[in-house]
Amino acid sequence: MREDTGPVAILGAGALGLTLAYRLAQRGISCTVFEQGNEPGGLAAGFRISDSYLEKFYHHLFGTDRAAIALIQELGLGDRLTWQAPISAVLHEGKIWELDSPASVLRFGALPLFDRLRMGAAIAYLKLQHHHQPFETTTAKAWLSRWMGNRAYEVVWEPLLRAKFGSYADEILMSWMWARFSCRTTKLGYLRGGFQHFYDRLVERIEQFGGSLRFGEAVNRITSSSSQGFEVYTAVRSAHFARVVSTAPLARTMHIVEGLPEEFVERYSWNKAFGAHCVILELAHSLMPAYWLCINDPGFPFLAVVEHTRLMPRSDYAGKHLLYLGNYLPHDHPLFNRSEQDIVAEFSAALKSINPRFESSWILGVHTFQAPYAQPIVTPGYAAHIPPHETPIPRLYLANMFQVYPQDRGQNYSIALANSLARRLLATSGNEG
Numbered sequence: 001m002r003e004d005t006g007p008v009a010i011l012g013a014g015a016l017g018l019t020l021a022y023r024l025a026q027r028g029i030s031c032t033v034f035e036q037g038n039e040p041g042g043l044a045a046g047f048r049i050s051d052s053y054l055e056k057f058y059h060h061l062f063g064t065d066r067a068a069i070a071l072i073q074e075l076g077l078g079d080r081l082t083w084q085a086p087i088s089a090v091l092h093e094g095k096i097w098e099l100d101s102p103a104s105v106l107r108f109g110a111l112p113l114f115d116r117l118r119m120g121a122a123i124a125y126l127k128l129q130h131h132h133q134p135f136e137t138t139t140a141k142a143w144l145s146r147w148m149g150n151r152a153y154e155v156v157w158e159p160l161l162r163a164k165f166g167s168y169a170d171e172i173l174m175s176w177m178w179a180r181f182s183c184r185t186t187k188l189g190y191l192r193g194g195f196q197h198f199y200d201r202l203v204e205r206i207e208q209f210g211g212s213l214r215f216g217e218a219v220n221r222i223t224s225s226s227s228q229g230f231e232v233y234t235a236v237r238s239a240h241f242a243r244v245v246s247t248a249p250l251a252r253t254m255h256i257v258e259g260l261p262e263e264f265v266e267r268y269s270w271n272k273a274f275g276a277h278c279v280i281l282e283l284a285h286s287l288m289p290a291y292w293l294c295i296n297d298p299g300f301p302f303l304a305v306v307e308h309t310r311l312m313p314r315s316d317y318a319g320k321h322l323l324y325l326g327n328y329l330p331h332d333h334p335l336f337n338r339s340e341q342d343i344v345a346e347f348s349a350a351l352k353s354i355n356p357r358f359e360s361s362w363i364l365g366v367h368t369f370q371a372p373y374a375q376p377i378v379t380p381g382y383a384a385h386i387p388p389h390e391t392p393i394p395r396l397y398l399a400n401m402f403q404v405y406p407q408d409r410g411q412n413y414s415i416a417l418a419n420s421l422a423r424r425l426l427a428t429s430g431n432e433g
Ligand SMILES: Cc1cc2nc3c(=O)[nH]c(=O)nc-3n(C[C@H](O)[C@H](O)[C@H](O)COP(=O)(O)OP(=O)(O)OC[C@H]3O[C@@H](n4cnc5c(N)ncnc54)[C@H](O)[C@@H]3O)c2cc1C
Pocket: 011, 012, 013, 014, 015, 016, 017, 034, 035, 036, 037, 041, 042, 043, 044, 057, 058, 059, 060, 061, 217, 218, 219, 220, 247, 248, 249, 252, 256, 276, 278, 326, 371, 374, 375, 400, 401, 409, 410, 411, 412, 414
């Protein structure tokens, strides 16, 4: 087996693993994708509602998601990609305030006019900055309260940071916040019928090019020897590979791979990450006029409400209104173990504070999903802990959402990472084409 051209094992059939497998298979490199779940798509995978798929966790694209848009088009799915500018809003003192454009910032009556002007000017400044480095040495809390004012920070940004990062809120880097302003667009993209079509198409193409996929097979051990490459073990098989790429969460990879030096594991085991929990309600009526609602009032049992059918027509989902109620939480939070019935009872009471006409009888169906590694926590020192693709074990590579920085992780960034790693692997195979 020639080491740089022999078969590649890829752990994970999310955006990253599938794009990488597609790029390698396209160039004649033999690859096998191992996925512990039963379907492709990872965090962006969907399930059926009527004739469409719906993501288990809310998903859309931004106009700046160039790698994702290009791949969707390359795979012949461009005609499914639609762009809308739905309303994004915050709930403040029981009122829904649209907050998604310069005009809406000026209308945001929860702040005095001077603070609104100041906030608008600071957002405009951030949008004009092209580099994140100047924002790397300060926290979002410090920068935003200094330049937007304490009141704007407390009313708009602190609740957002607290909801997403809990007790880490005050430590989140401004570089992460800068990327949200710099890279996000008001127009949002969605793949009609669900992003699952994109992942299914990647699988089809990988197979057409001779690659293979093993679903329902978690890799639980990887050993290596310099002369024989790698042995990859799942519960049902073990197989030899010349190269291995893991797109699994870092902590998981470090646990599975035998022989990684301790200092490498210690340096790059960034254990700060939250899990995601999402309840999806199929409703008979619409809850709110907005697509996206950040809950900035205290006391709610969820941090965001996303009415998917304000982005896509409900005719795609047999006429149902679809609502996500999302949370990011530490892995050991009790919500992850509560019964669905219990959660829905508590969440329904909170929905009444958003729309007093809401009744439990509106609920036609409930789906609950959770993922243990969903949101890296970007506090000081994060950049120094981002691992390189190469590891001390030759031909074992890491590629995962913890390497996405300063942008918030997203399908686009996993696809871009896969594209660049594929170029590197192809170059070492003498297959740059
Ligand atoms: C609540 C929420 C909302 C989001 N919203 C958006 C959005 O609006 N837009 C957007 O673009 N992105 C969004 N994202 C982020 C997006 O889903 C991810 O950035 C992207 O899907 C990551 O892809 P990935 O392949 O890097 O990782 P993953 O999707 O996590 O894929 C890794 C895969 O590895 C598998 N795996 C792990 N361990 C093993 C093992 N030992 N053996 C075999 N397989 C293994 C996992 O099952 C998984 O399928 C959101 C995420 C969440 C949680």
